[in-house]
Amino acid sequence: MSGPGRDPATTPASDSAADAVANREAWNAKAPDYAEAGRRAWSGERPPSWGLWHQPESELNVLGDVRGLDVLDYGCGTGYWSAWLTRAGARVTAFDNAPEQLATCRRFQDEFGIAFPIQLASAGQLDPERFRDASFDLILSEYGGLTWADPYATLPECARLLRPGGRLAFLKISTLLEVCWPLGSAVAGDELVLDWFGLHRLVEPADSSVAFDLPPGEWIRLFREHGLVVESLRELRPPADAAPSRHAFVMLDWARQWPAEELWTVRKA
Numbered sequence: 001m002s003g004p005g006r007d008p009a010t011t012p013a014s015d016s017a018a019d020a021v022a023n024r025e026a027w028n029a030k031a032p033d034y035a036e037a038g039r040r041a042w043s044g045e046r047p048p049s050w051g052l053w054h055q056p057e058s059e060l061n062v063l064g065d066v067r068g069l070d071v072l073d074y075g076c077g078t079g080y081w082s083a084w085l086t087r088a089g090a091r092v093t094a095f096d097n098a099p100e101q102l103a104t105c106r107r108f109q110d111e112f113g114i115a116f117p118i119q120l121a122s123a124g125q126l127d128p129e130r131f132r133d134a135s136f137d138l139i140l141s142e143y144g145g146l147t148w149a150d151p152y153a154t155l156p157e158c159a160r161l162l163r164p165g166g167r168l169a170f171l172k173i174s175t176l177l178e179v180c181w182p183l184g185s186a187v188a189g190d191e192l193v194l195d196w197f198g199l200h201r202l203v204e205p206a207d208s209s210v211a212f213d214l215p216p217g218e219w220i221r222l223f224r225e226h227g228l229v230v231e232s233l234r235e236l237r238p239p240a241d242a243a244p245s246r247h248a249f250v251m252l253d254w255a256r257q258w259p260a261e262e263l264w265t266v267r268k269a
């Protein structure tokens, strides 16, 4: 997710290390705002669910049976997906770029008695000694590393980390929503305001955080380049009676009319 005042005019070629530092500062500052929602998710108050309107995994059937799988939570935030997957029987490793987010995750591990390894690391720059080739059956990113780091670095990295037949599942803002989000506005509108072609790196002037997206055709080209086969692209549509999302950058009416969130799954050949 990026935010108001995004400025695609300031999108030179990506400097991954500098972007990771900017995102670390931004997410350290945001961490307290994510703690309460994280606690509710960790508590098991609702079943595992995806995205802004908490669409249940049991309805979307993205992941299937995860028992015994080696899973990497790729930009785990407060770690609720890791908690859900651990409860479901997966062997989870989680990492994030922001120490404050990981501190929240650690507190919840103690509070809820669910343990899994967590590491401070940056998507697209993982140390191959710590994160070995072909060591995961599933990589998951819900607005995590696949949103906040450059896909030209993260997709080859995910391909390296997955075992043959392993899957990458990631949720992101739809490209359509990205290009309908006017500069200087806190909320997406219903006009195309950013260029589709060349969409890549999006800088948030308010806190200098950097998000990434590509047009779908470029995502698909990049998957294929790295031996990743598209299984599905779910364009999430919230139910008409969905409770308002606490993230106000897209309204329910918008998301009922057009896809606001894309949930991709790809498989390593």
Ligand SMILES: C[S@@+](CC[C@H](N)C(=O)[O-])C[C@H]1O[C@@H](n2cnc3c(N)ncnc32)[C@H](O)[C@@H]1O
Residues within 6 Å of the ligand: 020, 023, 024, 027, 028, 034, 038, 074, 075, 076, 077, 078, 079, 081, 095, 096, 097, 098, 101, 121, 122, 123, 124, 142, 143, 144, 145, 148, 149
């Ligand atoms: C919206 S949260 C997503 C995690 C979780 N699904 C949640 O909602 O709490 C975004 C997370 O991405 C992390 N992040 C940002 N840049 C990253 C990077 N380069 N590598 C790994 N994680 C990153 C942030 O620190 C933050 O915890």
